[in-house]
Amino acid sequence: MRYLPLTDEDRELMLDRIEVAHVDELFADVPADKLLKAPLDLPRHKGELEVERMLSRIAAKNMTASTVPFFVGAGAYKHHVPASVDHLIQRSEFLTSYTPYQPEIAQGTLHYLFEFQTQVAMLTGMDVANASMYDGSTGCAEAVLMAHRITRRNKAVLSGGLHPHYAEVVRTSSHLAGDHVVTMSPDISATEDLLAQIDDSVSCVVVQTPDVFGNLRDLTAIADKCHKHKALLIAVFTEAMSLGLVTPPGEMGADIVVGEGQSIGNSLNFGGPYVGLFATRQAYVRQMPGRLCGETVDADGRTGYVLTLSTREQHIRREKATSNICTNSGLCCLAFSIHLTLLGNKGLTQVARINHANAVLLADMLAPIAGVDVLNETFFNEFTIRVRGKAADVVEAMAQRGVLAGVPMSRLLPDAGLDDLIIVANSEVNTDDDRRAFVDALRQSLSN
């Protein structure tokens, strides 16, 4: 077995040193009738070549984003990631180290976490950010719990433009904690009246921009009313790249900003691992969940970094901890940070403009098609179309024609009467040919 260095001779010598005759004597505390005598009835070990063949065969059954015109988004996005990013995150010292509990020999990890936190704060227009969450949706649920701790209230209002899966994750954790959630109806045109929902009983309002339908939203008035009632505004995004081009939530008065960071530096991975971004105002730092890296000095006066404010965490606070989370998304936030460092403000603005331009091009091509309406007034790289017939069938038929066209809203919200909507995402990877293929496939699929 190529991963096991001990030889049978080693094992004998070691058993002698331990003064036991057989390795099962070390398992003497396991009830004798429960100890398995032989390996379980499962396949035996395999060489690299064989495993590679088996898994490659399974992988080949999937339609991959790079091989077809690809327009699927709604929370995860296909972008080009520079080759150096994946190379660098596979450095042994990044890939195979643990959480930096011994900071003297983990300055590499801590240094990039400090940079990552700063980048996220700058991107979102907030004071501080943590060292990342599992993903955007879990970050969103944690943000609501944080708002409850700060306001000492327990009622959250969720915008109808919030990604339905994010809303579901929030409702699940709120149900468990015994908190209240008001979920607004799906808001296709970004015209819902959130202001009417805000009063002294509300802990927080959760609004996504660009929202799940792709609309851009102004949060200023909501922030003002929230603050008048001592409630918090939680701003959410699922497409981090939008922040290169649109007004950041911090400038619109958000108190907590959470989002999915996958689209910078990370692959689609069928849903994970991703990286949740989480930022807030300085005043709320001690109520923030998740890991935090901070600057300090060593015994010789040199600048260095450590994990800090751990008094919020479970290994010290146990059942009084601010959250049960004890990990971040280390390697994914490294990928995010490297990609963003390669981009800088200049590159981020450029790639965001290309994303927007490509979306505008496709929207303009779709508008004249009979039986298709582009619903958005505003958007970044994603918009919603209404089609004649069932959107899921149209998307399926387009997939059969080799175009992955987008996400039917019914996939996210099956019983909302929104069976004719498709959320269409664009990015810098889409070419003119891709867009023509989209239009052709859509035309053919509609006429069926």
Next chain:
Amino acid sequence: MLNKQGRPTTPAAAHVEHRETFTSNRALQLEEALIFDVGREDVCGVDFDEPAPFKARLGAHARKASTGLPGLSEPEAVRHYVRLSQKNYSIDSGLYPLGSCTMKHNPRLNERMARLPGFSDVHPLQPVSTVPGALELMQDLSHWLITLTGMEAVALSPKAGAHGEMCGMMTIRAAIEARGESATRRVVLVPDSAHGTNPATAAAMGFEVRSVPAGADGIVHVDAVKALLGPEVAAIMLTNPNTCGLFEKQIVEIADAIHAAGGYFYCDGANFNAIVGKVRPGDLGVDAMHINLHKTFSTPHGGGGPGSGPVVLSKRLAPFAPVPFLKRDDKTITLVEHAKGTQAAGRITAFHGQMGMFVRALSYILSHGSDGLQQSSQDAVLNANYVRACMADLMSLPFGNRPCMHEALFDDAWLKDTGVTTLDFAKAMIDEGYHPMTIYFPLVVHGAMLIEPTESESKAALDLFIMTLRDLAFSVKRGETERFVGAPHFAPRARLDETRAARQPVLRWTPRKPVLAEAAE
């Protein structure tokens, strides 16, 4: 000593004095600035073409101010991150005996498999008809996890161990609600040796936490559990093997007792690496257990994530698994994404879980097979016991010199009155080129040192590690406190001031005040 050409082959004397360099670098130990100090807003390491003119659809939402984010060209960026990486210890560079963390070798085949476009370049919401391979992979992994644990079902979506705990406890909450007992069953029993996440999870689920004291022998006794049982008890959360490195030998009796009282048995599976293929948690009466794929099944820790924490469930809890989950009929696998019409306890993440980690874990599992997995657990336990046996005469074992599972727990009784603490001892290990063991955990033991070598270490590597520990221990006994108290002496940084970091938190870079050129001159 000089060689034949007159070149010195051994240094005349060790340099003990502190020699400054101009750069503050020390040969391969390189200082590195923050990207904010060296990067520039107008520099970019990626090339883009300007799009053809178009009419923007941003409305009034266009960003006005720059993000201020610094950029680096590709060579500068590569150098920055390579230099940073060199400041990290890693399992690839040496033995990493962190107890309860299972720092085993991360096979590179797994990395290659996870990067197959069929797995990495697939969207979670593309039509299910275009991803049969993704479902097949999840199904194959599920089959292995269910068979290895002897359980009924598995929920794959939890993103880490603590998220798995949440998922498992959620199914217990849902089962209790379904029985109409949610108003009365509100207490969860947690041993005081448990990981801190256990009580934190129970509290986050709205349960009241009641602590179970461990016996003097380091394990939980069924009588102590029975004394706390009642109609208000929803569950017990027990780690097995426990955080003292011991198998909970009364586990079957404890499971029977909790079941008889109408509660459920949650097992923290963080230490599953000790028993894979040796005993199945399902045979012990476990109702729910998370499996840390990043521990037992070798997916890389990545400096603190991403993890993955699937939860195996008993027949009684299986119907309450959160969406999404796989449903398997004779030949077809269906992905169930909506709770309506099921008893699912809700949704805990946007998509299907850590697919990238599923691929790596399955690659590890297929490579080992049932025989290799069993051998791995045996070797992990053997290695830990070897360290225990070789150190028992010098360091103190809180529960006596008896067999342990895959980690050996020492306390600081042997350091009493030496002027050296557990922390000092750990930091001196850094100077010897080792990552320290887990220290001050579990809390039930004073000055704990928890050593988990894993099955990845050769006997030669263990022998050198043991000799090093023995040398350090003798040094303590000889009163050479300066070797410990100021340690580490040779790491990229000396001990860092954690108090200052917490009292005056600096959590981000901020622009320095501009220095006027005249003032600088």
